[in-house]
Amino acid sequence: MKYTLEVITVLAVIVFAALFILQNAQLHRTLSPEEEAWGGTDDKASQIIESSGYEPWFTPVWEPPSGEIESLLFSVQAAGGALVIGYFFGYYRGKATHPKSP
Protein backbone atom coordinates (compact mmCIF):
# COMPACT_ATOMS: atom_id res chain seq x y z
CA MET A 1 0.00 0.00 0.00
CA LYS A 2 2.44 2.57 -1.21
CA TYR A 3 0.19 5.61 -1.41
CA THR A 4 -2.36 4.95 1.33
CA LEU A 5 -1.30 8.02 3.32
CA GLU A 6 -1.46 10.29 0.29
CA VAL A 7 -4.96 9.07 -0.51
CA ILE A 8 -6.10 9.60 3.08
CA THR A 9 -4.65 13.12 3.08
CA VAL A 10 -6.41 14.10 -0.14
CA LEU A 11 -9.72 12.64 1.09
CA ALA A 12 -9.37 14.48 4.41
CA VAL A 13 -8.76 17.79 2.63
CA ILE A 14 -11.84 17.23 0.45
CA VAL A 15 -14.03 16.41 3.47
CA PHE A 16 -12.60 19.42 5.33
CA ALA A 17 -13.34 21.75 2.40
CA ALA A 18 -16.84 20.31 1.90
CA LEU A 19 -17.69 20.79 5.57
CA PHE A 20 -16.52 24.40 5.32
CA ILE A 21 -18.66 25.11 2.25
CA LEU A 22 -21.76 23.55 3.84
CA GLN A 23 -21.22 25.33 7.14
CA ASN A 24 -20.61 28.62 5.38
CA ALA A 25 -23.86 28.35 3.44
CA GLN A 26 -25.68 27.52 6.66
CA LEU A 27 -24.16 30.51 8.47
CA HIS A 28 -25.06 32.89 5.68
CA ARG A 29 -28.68 31.93 6.02
CA THR A 30 -28.80 32.50 9.77
CA LEU A 31 -26.49 35.48 10.34
CA SER A 32 -27.63 39.04 9.92
CA PRO A 33 -25.55 41.04 7.40
CA GLU A 34 -23.67 42.98 10.10
CA GLU A 35 -22.44 39.86 11.86
CA GLU A 36 -19.24 38.32 10.65
CA ALA A 37 -18.65 34.60 10.67
CA TRP A 38 -15.29 32.84 10.82
CA GLY A 39 -13.65 35.06 13.40
CA GLY A 40 -10.69 33.81 15.42
CA THR A 41 -11.22 31.79 18.58
CA ASP A 42 -8.63 34.01 20.29
CA ASP A 43 -10.86 37.03 19.78
CA LYS A 44 -13.91 35.18 21.06
CA ALA A 45 -12.14 34.24 24.27
CA SER A 46 -10.91 37.82 24.67
CA GLN A 47 -14.48 39.11 24.27
CA ILE A 48 -15.73 36.78 26.99
CA ILE A 49 -12.99 37.96 29.33
CA GLU A 50 -13.68 41.62 28.56
CA SER A 51 -17.41 41.12 29.10
CA SER A 52 -16.63 40.14 32.69
CA GLY A 53 -15.26 43.65 33.21
CA TYR A 54 -11.55 42.82 32.88
CA GLU A 55 -9.35 45.41 31.21
CA PRO A 56 -6.13 44.24 29.51
CA TRP A 57 -3.27 45.88 31.41
CA PHE A 58 -0.71 45.73 28.64
CA THR A 59 -1.02 46.41 24.93
CA PRO A 60 1.12 44.90 22.16
CA VAL A 61 4.39 46.80 21.64
CA TRP A 62 3.70 46.87 17.91
CA GLU A 63 0.60 46.05 15.94
CA PRO A 64 0.37 45.47 12.19
CA PRO A 65 -1.19 48.73 10.96
CA SER A 66 -3.75 46.96 8.76
CA GLY A 67 -5.24 43.57 7.99
CA GLU A 68 -3.21 43.48 4.79
CA ILE A 69 0.08 43.99 6.62
CA GLU A 70 -0.93 41.35 9.12
CA SER A 71 -1.67 38.78 6.43
CA LEU A 72 1.62 39.74 4.75
CA LEU A 73 3.54 38.91 7.91
CA PHE A 74 1.62 35.66 8.38
CA SER A 75 2.45 34.77 4.77
CA VAL A 76 6.13 35.55 5.36
CA GLN A 77 6.05 33.21 8.33
CA ALA A 78 4.48 30.40 6.29
CA ALA A 79 6.66 30.98 3.23
CA GLY A 80 9.85 30.99 5.28
CA GLY A 81 8.91 27.72 6.92
CA ALA A 82 7.88 26.12 3.64
CA LEU A 83 11.17 27.22 2.07
CA VAL A 84 13.19 25.47 4.77
CA ILE A 85 11.09 22.28 4.52
CA GLY A 86 11.35 22.17 0.73
CA TYR A 87 15.07 22.93 0.74
CA PHE A 88 16.02 20.11 3.06
CA PHE A 89 13.70 17.50 1.54
CA GLY A 90 15.17 18.40 -1.85
CA TYR A 91 18.67 18.21 -0.40
CA TYR A 92 18.01 14.75 1.04
CA ARG A 93 16.47 13.56 -2.18
CA GLY A 94 19.35 14.83 -4.24
CA LYS A 95 21.82 13.12 -1.95
CA ALA A 96 19.89 9.87 -2.18
CA THR A 97 19.82 9.87 -5.99
CA HIS A 98 23.44 11.05 -6.45
CA PRO A 99 25.24 9.75 -3.39
CA LYS A 100 28.79 10.23 -4.74
CA SER A 101 28.57 13.74 -6.18
CA PRO A 102 30.16 16.46 -4.04
Added chain:
Amino acid sequence: MHIMEGFLPLFWCIFWYIIALPFVAYGVLLLNRLTREHRDSLPLLAVAGAFIFVLSSLKLPSVTGSCSHPTGTGLGAILFGPFLTSVMGVIVLLYQALFLAHGGLTTLGANVFSMAIAGPFLGYGIYRGGNAIGLNTFVTVFLAAAFTDLFTYVITSLQLALAFPAQSGGIMTSFVTFAAIFAITQIPLAIMEGIIIALTFKYIIQARVDILLKLRVLTKDQIKKVQESLA
Protein backbone atom coordinates in the same frame (compact mmCIF):
# COMPACT_ATOMS: atom_id res chain seq x y z
CA MET B 1 -4.67 29.31 21.13
CA HIS B 2 -2.65 32.39 21.92
CA ILE B 3 -3.73 34.30 24.96
CA MET B 4 -3.69 37.92 23.83
CA GLU B 5 -1.30 40.52 25.18
CA GLY B 6 -2.42 41.81 28.58
CA PHE B 7 -5.19 39.26 28.92
CA LEU B 8 -3.69 37.51 31.94
CA PRO B 9 -3.39 39.15 35.34
CA LEU B 10 0.22 39.86 36.34
CA PHE B 11 0.29 37.01 38.87
CA TRP B 12 -0.53 34.42 36.20
CA CYS B 13 1.94 35.93 33.71
CA ILE B 14 4.74 35.48 36.20
CA PHE B 15 3.44 32.08 37.30
CA TRP B 16 3.55 30.61 33.77
CA TYR B 17 6.92 32.21 33.03
CA ILE B 18 8.36 30.48 36.09
CA ILE B 19 6.78 27.13 35.15
CA ALA B 20 7.94 27.33 31.53
CA LEU B 21 11.49 28.53 32.18
CA PRO B 22 13.12 25.26 33.39
CA PHE B 23 11.74 23.32 30.40
CA VAL B 24 13.09 25.84 27.91
CA ALA B 25 16.44 26.09 29.75
CA TYR B 26 16.87 22.33 29.66
CA GLY B 27 15.84 22.40 25.99
CA VAL B 28 18.63 24.90 25.23
CA LEU B 29 21.06 22.58 27.00
CA LEU B 30 19.90 19.64 24.88
CA LEU B 31 20.11 21.81 21.77
CA ASN B 32 23.78 22.51 22.54
CA ARG B 33 24.42 18.81 22.97
CA LEU B 34 22.60 17.98 19.73
CA THR B 35 24.66 20.47 17.72
CA ARG B 36 27.84 18.85 19.08
CA GLU B 37 26.92 15.17 18.89
CA HIS B 38 24.39 14.83 16.06
CA ARG B 39 25.31 17.51 13.56
CA ASP B 40 23.76 15.56 10.70
CA SER B 41 20.35 15.74 12.40
CA LEU B 42 20.31 19.55 12.32
CA PRO B 43 18.55 19.79 8.93
CA LEU B 44 15.78 17.65 10.39
CA LEU B 45 15.60 19.97 13.39
CA ALA B 46 15.23 22.88 10.97
CA VAL B 47 12.39 21.03 9.21
CA ALA B 48 10.64 20.35 12.53
CA GLY B 49 10.96 24.03 13.48
CA ALA B 50 9.80 25.15 10.05
CA PHE B 51 6.75 22.94 10.48
CA ILE B 52 5.74 24.90 13.56
CA PHE B 53 6.24 28.12 11.60
CA VAL B 54 4.06 27.01 8.71
CA LEU B 55 1.24 25.30 10.59
CA SER B 56 0.87 27.93 13.32
CA SER B 57 0.54 30.64 10.67
CA LEU B 58 -2.43 28.96 8.99
CA LYS B 59 -5.73 30.05 10.45
CA LEU B 60 -8.23 27.46 9.33
CA PRO B 61 -12.02 27.52 9.45
CA SER B 62 -13.62 24.87 11.59
CA VAL B 63 -17.10 23.37 11.94
CA THR B 64 -17.99 25.75 14.77
CA GLY B 65 -17.96 28.74 12.42
CA SER B 66 -14.77 30.25 13.77
CA CYS B 67 -11.12 30.02 12.82
CA SER B 68 -8.16 28.63 14.67
CA HIS B 69 -4.71 27.41 13.80
CA PRO B 70 -2.90 24.09 14.24
CA THR B 71 0.33 24.05 16.24
CA GLY B 72 2.73 21.87 14.23
CA THR B 73 4.62 20.98 17.40
CA GLY B 74 3.82 17.26 17.16
CA LEU B 75 6.54 16.55 14.60
CA GLY B 76 9.26 18.12 16.74
CA ALA B 77 8.04 16.26 19.83
CA ILE B 78 8.19 12.92 18.00
CA LEU B 79 11.59 13.51 16.40
CA PHE B 80 13.45 15.45 19.09
CA GLY B 81 11.38 15.19 22.26
CA PRO B 82 9.42 17.86 24.12
CA PHE B 83 12.35 19.87 25.53
CA LEU B 84 13.92 20.73 22.18
CA THR B 85 10.45 21.42 20.80
CA SER B 86 9.86 23.95 23.55
CA VAL B 87 12.86 26.00 22.33
CA MET B 88 11.50 26.04 18.77
CA GLY B 89 8.07 26.99 20.11
CA VAL B 90 9.51 29.99 21.93
CA ILE B 91 11.00 31.30 18.67
CA VAL B 92 7.69 31.03 16.81
CA LEU B 93 5.64 32.54 19.64
CA LEU B 94 8.11 35.39 19.99
CA TYR B 95 7.87 36.15 16.26
CA GLN B 96 4.09 36.22 16.45
CA ALA B 97 4.05 38.31 19.62
CA LEU B 98 6.50 40.91 18.28
CA PHE B 99 5.48 41.26 14.65
CA LEU B 100 1.87 40.15 14.50
CA ALA B 101 0.44 41.27 17.85
CA HIS B 102 -0.71 37.67 18.03
CA GLY B 103 -0.22 36.40 21.55
CA GLY B 104 2.00 38.69 23.59
CA LEU B 105 5.08 39.25 25.67
CA THR B 106 3.25 39.25 29.00
CA THR B 107 1.40 36.05 28.07
CA LEU B 108 4.44 34.42 26.43
CA GLY B 109 5.11 32.16 29.41
CA ALA B 110 1.55 30.84 29.40
CA ASN B 111 1.49 30.39 25.61
CA VAL B 112 4.87 28.64 25.65
CA PHE B 113 3.61 26.30 28.35
CA SER B 114 0.47 25.29 26.44
CA MET B 115 1.81 25.09 22.89
CA ALA B 116 5.47 24.24 23.33
CA ILE B 117 5.55 22.23 26.57
CA ALA B 118 2.26 20.61 27.63
CA GLY B 119 1.13 19.63 24.11
CA PRO B 120 4.49 18.20 23.00
CA PHE B 121 4.88 16.31 26.29
CA LEU B 122 1.58 14.52 25.80
CA GLY B 123 2.40 13.87 22.13
CA TYR B 124 5.80 12.48 23.01
CA GLY B 125 4.22 10.22 25.63
CA ILE B 126 1.63 8.96 23.15
CA TYR B 127 4.32 8.29 20.55
CA ARG B 128 6.46 6.34 23.02
CA GLY B 129 3.41 4.51 24.39
CA GLY B 130 2.15 3.58 20.92
CA ASN B 131 5.59 2.25 20.04
CA ALA B 132 5.78 0.26 23.26
CA ILE B 133 2.53 -1.58 22.57
CA GLY B 134 3.48 -2.14 18.93
CA LEU B 135 0.86 0.09 17.32
CA ASN B 136 1.29 0.84 13.59
CA THR B 137 3.91 3.60 13.29
CA PHE B 138 1.80 5.97 11.20
CA VAL B 139 -1.25 5.54 13.43
CA THR B 140 0.98 6.33 16.41
CA VAL B 141 2.35 9.46 14.70
CA PHE B 142 -1.18 10.55 13.78
CA LEU B 143 -2.43 10.14 17.35
CA ALA B 144 0.62 11.84 18.86
CA ALA B 145 0.40 14.86 16.53
CA ALA B 146 -3.38 15.23 16.80
CA PHE B 147 -3.36 15.10 20.60
CA THR B 148 -0.40 17.47 20.82
CA ASP B 149 -2.53 19.97 18.94
CA LEU B 150 -5.75 19.34 20.87
CA PHE B 151 -4.13 19.25 24.30
CA THR B 152 -2.51 22.65 23.67
CA TYR B 153 -5.98 24.18 23.48
CA VAL B 154 -7.24 22.26 26.50
CA ILE B 155 -4.37 23.77 28.49
CA THR B 156 -5.10 27.25 27.13
CA SER B 157 -8.70 26.85 28.29
CA LEU B 158 -7.46 25.75 31.70
CA GLN B 159 -5.07 28.70 31.94
CA LEU B 160 -7.88 31.14 31.20
CA ALA B 161 -10.23 29.35 33.58
CA LEU B 162 -7.68 29.58 36.40
CA ALA B 163 -7.20 33.28 35.81
CA PHE B 164 -10.89 34.04 35.22
CA PRO B 165 -13.08 31.70 37.29
CA ALA B 166 -16.80 32.20 36.66
CA GLN B 167 -18.66 34.08 39.38
CA SER B 168 -21.04 31.20 39.79
CA GLY B 169 -19.48 27.79 39.40
CA GLY B 170 -15.86 28.89 39.60
CA ILE B 171 -13.00 27.40 37.62
CA MET B 172 -14.89 24.38 36.30
CA THR B 173 -17.70 26.41 34.71
CA SER B 174 -15.21 28.83 33.27
CA PHE B 175 -13.11 25.95 31.88
CA VAL B 176 -16.16 24.51 30.11
CA THR B 177 -16.88 27.93 28.56
CA PHE B 178 -13.36 28.38 27.20
CA ALA B 179 -12.99 24.73 26.17
CA ALA B 180 -16.23 25.05 24.19
CA ILE B 181 -14.60 27.86 22.19
CA PHE B 182 -11.08 26.49 21.83
CA ALA B 183 -11.14 22.71 22.09
CA ILE B 184 -14.28 21.99 20.06
CA THR B 185 -13.10 24.21 17.21
CA GLN B 186 -9.78 22.45 17.36
CA ILE B 187 -10.96 18.84 16.92
CA PRO B 188 -11.21 18.86 13.09
CA LEU B 189 -7.97 20.86 12.84
CA ALA B 190 -6.19 18.39 15.11
CA ILE B 191 -7.30 15.52 12.87
CA MET B 192 -5.99 17.35 9.79
CA GLU B 193 -2.71 18.11 11.51
CA GLY B 194 -2.31 14.47 12.57
CA ILE B 195 -2.80 13.28 8.99
CA ILE B 196 -0.39 15.82 7.52
CA ILE B 197 2.33 15.05 10.07
CA ALA B 198 1.88 11.30 9.50
CA LEU B 199 2.40 11.91 5.76
CA THR B 200 5.47 14.05 6.45
CA PHE B 201 6.82 11.33 8.70
CA LYS B 202 6.59 8.91 5.78
CA TYR B 203 8.73 11.24 3.65
CA ILE B 204 11.26 11.58 6.45
CA ILE B 205 11.50 7.79 6.67
CA GLN B 206 12.07 7.65 2.93
CA ALA B 207 14.66 10.44 3.00
CA ARG B 208 16.78 9.85 6.10
CA VAL B 209 15.84 6.75 7.99
CA ASP B 210 19.40 6.55 9.36
CA ILE B 211 18.89 9.70 11.44
CA LEU B 212 15.65 8.37 12.88
CA LEU B 213 17.57 5.29 14.00
CA LYS B 214 20.34 7.42 15.49
CA LEU B 215 17.93 9.67 17.38
CA ARG B 216 16.18 6.50 18.61
CA VAL B 217 12.87 7.59 17.11
CA LEU B 218 12.47 4.15 15.55
CA THR B 219 14.15 0.79 16.17
CA LYS B 220 15.62 -1.38 13.43
CA ASP B 221 12.66 -3.77 13.60
CA GLN B 222 10.15 -0.97 13.29
CA ILE B 223 11.98 0.50 10.30
CA LYS B 224 11.94 -2.89 8.58
CA LYS B 225 8.23 -3.22 9.22
CA VAL B 226 7.44 0.29 7.97
CA GLN B 227 9.56 -0.12 4.83
CA GLU B 228 7.80 -3.39 4.04
CA SER B 229 4.41 -1.71 4.42
CA LEU B 230 5.47 1.09 2.05
CA ALA B 231 6.94 -1.17 -0.62
